[in-house]
Amino acid sequence: MNKKPFSCMSGLMGAAALVLTAVMSPAALAQDDAAAIERGKNAAMVCIACHQANGGGMSIPGGESWPRLAGQDRDYLVAQLKAFKDGTRDNISMKPFSMMLNDDQMMDVAIYFESLPFPDTTNVTVNADEALLEHGQKLVEHGDWDRYIVSCQSCHGPGSQGVGHFFPNIAGQHEGYIAAQLKHWQDGSRKNDPQDLMGSIARRMNDRDIQAVSAWLAKQEATSKE
Incomplete structure (x- = not known):
């Protein structure tokens, strides 16, 4: 006779515990992130020579580009570090740095860069005229279905601004970096995208398309996920 009331009371207590946990979780997560950010900041000291202290990266006209990491999704950054480490993404500069980090350190570094504010792209100069920028905007926002080029925003x-850890925030990313990655997917030297989504799109793009998309995205403002 006592089993049913006892079961109901247990259920109520369990529900209350879940509510209390849910209420406490954001603060607990914030504390965890604060500690991870501090650890990540120390571990990321080797990163700033290329990616800058503000995580904004840099691009040398006609030369190499290092991507903006500030504000990027933590899980995406971890996935890229692991890809550099295991060789599924080939980069002669990133390979030795990724080998220095274990999984916990990778997450700390990723949380640190994710916590940094997006750099201002208001005055970014790109290698494109208005006609090329318009073409880039069309491809980014609408694609070109005659050539089966899916819009960037579709993914x-x-x-x-990014979706989850498979599709990074590419607004305000460096023009040279975006162009280089599209060409890497185009020629097959980068293959760590899910189901060859980027590869299949990049192979349908010509040089003008790549230049246009890269320039237009570089001038866009990245915004917080919050």
Whole structure:
């Protein structure tokens, strides 16, 4: 006779515990992130020579480009570090740095860079005239279905601000870096995208398309996921 009331009371207590846990979780997560950010900041000292202290990266006209990491999704950054480490993404500069980090350190570094504010792209200068920028905007926002080029926003979300850890925030990313990655997917030297999504799109793009998309995205403002 006592089993049913006892079971109900247990259920109520369990539900209350879940509610209490849910209420406490954000603060606990914030504390965990704060500690991870501090550890990540120390571990990321080797990163700033290329990616800059503010995580903004840099691009040398006609030369190499290092991507913006500031504000990028933590899980995406970890996935890229692991890809550099295991060789599924080939980069002669990143390989030795990724080998220095274990999984916990990778996450700390990723949380640190994710916590940094997006750099201002208001005055970014790109290698494109208005006609080319218009072409880039069309491809980013609408694609070109006659050539089966899917719009960037179809995967990277509204404003190309990123979706989860498969599709990074590419708004405000460096023009040279975006162009280089599209060409790497085009020639098959980069293959760590899910189901060859980027490879299949990049192979349908010509040099003008790549230049246009890269320039237009570089001038866009990245915004917080919050």
